[in-house]
Amino acid sequence: MSVFTPVSRSALEAFLQRFELGRLIDFSGIAGGTENSNFFVATEHGEYVLTLIERGPAADLPFLIGLLERLQQAGLPVPYALADRQGQVLQQLRQRPALLQPKLAGRHVEQADASHCQALGQMLARLHGATAGSGLQRRSDRGLDWMLEQGRALLERGEAQQQALLAEVLPIVERLRGQRPGMPEAVLHGDLFRDNVLFEGHHLTGLIDFHNAFSGWALYDVAICVNDWCLAADGGLDQRRAEALLAGYASQRRFTALEADNWPDLLRVAALRFWLSRQIAAEQHGQQEGVLIKNPAHFQALLQRHRQVTVRLPLAL
Numbered sequence: 001m002s003v004f005t006p007v008s009r010s011a012l013e014a015f016l017q018r019f020e021l022g023r024l025i026d027f028s029g030i031a032g033g034t035e036n037s038n039f040f041v042a043t044e045h046g047e048y049v050l051t052l053i054e055r056g057p058a059a060d061l062p063f064l065i066g067l068l069e070r071l072q073q074a075g076l077p078v079p080y081a082l083a084d085r086q087g088q089v090l091q092q093l094r095q096r097p098a099l100l101q102p103k104l105a106g107r108h109v110e111q112a113d114a115s116h117c118q119a120l121g122q123m124l125a126r127l128h129g130a131t132a133g134s135g136l137q138r139r140s141d142r143g144l145d146w147m148l149e150q151g152r153a154l155l156e157r158g159e160a161q162q163q164a165l166l167a168e169v170l171p172i173v174e175r176l177r178g179q180r181p182g183m184p185e186a187v188l189h190g191d192l193f194r195d196n197v198l199f200e201g202h203h204l205t206g207l208i209d210f211h212n213a214f215s216g217w218a219l220y221d222v223a224i225c226v227n228d229w230c231l232a233a234d235g236g237l238d239q240r241r242a243e244a245l246l247a248g249y250a251s252q253r254r255f256t257a258l259e260a261d262n263w264p265d266l267l268r269v270a271a272l273r274f275w276l277s278r279q280i281a282a283e284q285h286g287q288q289e290g291v292l293i294k295n296p297a298h299f300q301a302l303l304q305r306h307r308q309v310t311v312r313l314p315l316a317l
Contacts, residue, residue, distance in 0.1 A: 003029040004054050005037045005094050012041070012050075015093050018084040019100065021045045036211060037096070040103065047103040049079065052096040053211065056141065061090055061097055063138045067131070067187060067213055074130035076123070077198075077206045079104060104206030106198030112229050114244035119204045120197060121248025124189070124225060127207070128218045129253060131187035140190065140214035142273060144177040150276045165303055169272050172265045181217075183259050188221040190214055193228040219259045222249060223270040226311070227302060235301055242311040255313040264309035271306055275299035 006029075007015075013024050022044025030038040030049070037052040053061065071078045079101035081089035091098040109116050140146075148170065155166045189196070190212040198206030222245075230242040249255075278296035 003037045003039070005052050005096055007037075007039060007050075007052070007094060011094065012039075015091070015098070016041075016043065018086075018088075018091070019082060020085065021048070041100070048082070049101050049103050049208075050093075051099045051101070051211075052093060053098070054096065056211070058097050060138060061099075063136060064210055064213065065089055065099075067136055067210060070134060070136065071127065071130055071207075074126070076126060076130065077104060077204065078210070079206070079208055104198055104208065106200045106203075106205035108195050108197065109199050110194070112194060112241065114241050115202045116199060116204075117229050117241045117245035118248035119199075119202065120192070120225060120229060121222075121245040121250075122252055123204050123207065124192065124221060125249045125252030127189065128184075128186035128221065132185065132218070134187065136187050136215070138187070138214045140212075140216065142212075142277060143214070143216070144173050144269075147173050147269070147272055147276060148177070150280065151272065154276065154279060162300065165300065168307070169268050169303060172268060173272070176262075176265065176269065181258055181262055183217045183219055183262060184253075184256065185216060186218045186221075187213055188216050188218065188224075190216075190221065190224065192221065192225050217266070218253075219255070219263065220266050220270060222246070223263070223266040224274075227267065227270050227274075227299075230311075231302070236305045237309075237311050239311060243314070246311070246314055250314050255315055257315065260313045260315055263313050264306070267309055268303060268306045271299045271303040275303060 012027055016024055025042040025044065027039050027041045030040060036054045039050040041048045041050050065081050068078050068080045072080050081099045081101055083089050084091065089099070091100065151166050151170050151173065155163055158166065189207065189210060191209060192207065196207065196209045197204065198208065226237065226242050226245055230238050230245060232238040275296055278294050278299060282296055
């Protein structure tokens with residue numbers, strides 16, 4: 001399981017005394033995270049998720065808290081930070097910023113079908129609609145500048161196949177950074193993989209883990225989702241699921257012609273971003289016990305498949 005900073009029962013009991021949640025019943029580390037330490041916490045009053053923030057400046061946390069409050073007010077199924085007896089939502093535990101949030105209903109979908117993908121597309125568009133023009137702003141610390149820096153570093157040390165792939169995609173990153181196409185912008189989740197979405201049957205019940213949220217092109221968030229939710233057995237995109245996700249999104253917000261022009265490149269950039277971050281995590285934490293390391297070769301192979309993109313944005317809906 002991915003717990004970078006362990007928490008003892010006694011420390012957690014002392015922490016929970018700040019809240020009106022009753023006695024601690026049980027807690028456990030959550031497997032699957034790669035950047036923060038997360039725990040399921042059960043008390044007499046209910047079930048919660050405790051997150052210790054391991055990465056990023058503490059100054060960004062008010063943005064996260066404000067974002068979740070706005071999304072909750074817009075009716076989206078998102079967690080929100082609980083306030084303690086003094087009305088404080090941002091806490092400290094084990095010298096880490098800490099947030100305690102209610103546990104949402106539902107479970108992760110391992111094998112998504114077209115119905116799941118359509119529901120996700122609709123919810124993602126609602127998320128973007130609730131944040132577009134909101135004034136909430138946060139720069140990604142893994143944006144285009146970071147991709148160029150880390151991509152060039154991997155270009156120098158990587159294998160021949162990696163170097164060839166990077167030589168193709170880095171000019172795309174440079175173009176997007178230089179031209180900054182005027183596509184619709186919003187606050188993006190930035191990491192809406194299957195392990196950050198909850199379903200009960202085909203009903204979407206929760207979006208979680210907004211710690212990578214940032215301001216940017218809405219279409220980039222769509223590309224991140226398609227790259228995880230719509231993969232075929234051969235490693236490429238499953239046409240039916242991809243079209244369902246895009247149609248679900250377009251039913252809430254129509255895509256623009258400029259977005260259609262940039263769609264293949266954003267699929268490639270989205271694959272590059274997670275290839276690089278997983279590559280760095282594997283190199284830095286590969287020998288660290290208890291930390292989940294996801295295979296960077298997965299997104300390297302997907303980037304290779306994206307040399308040919310056949311899934312197009314629906315512009316007629």
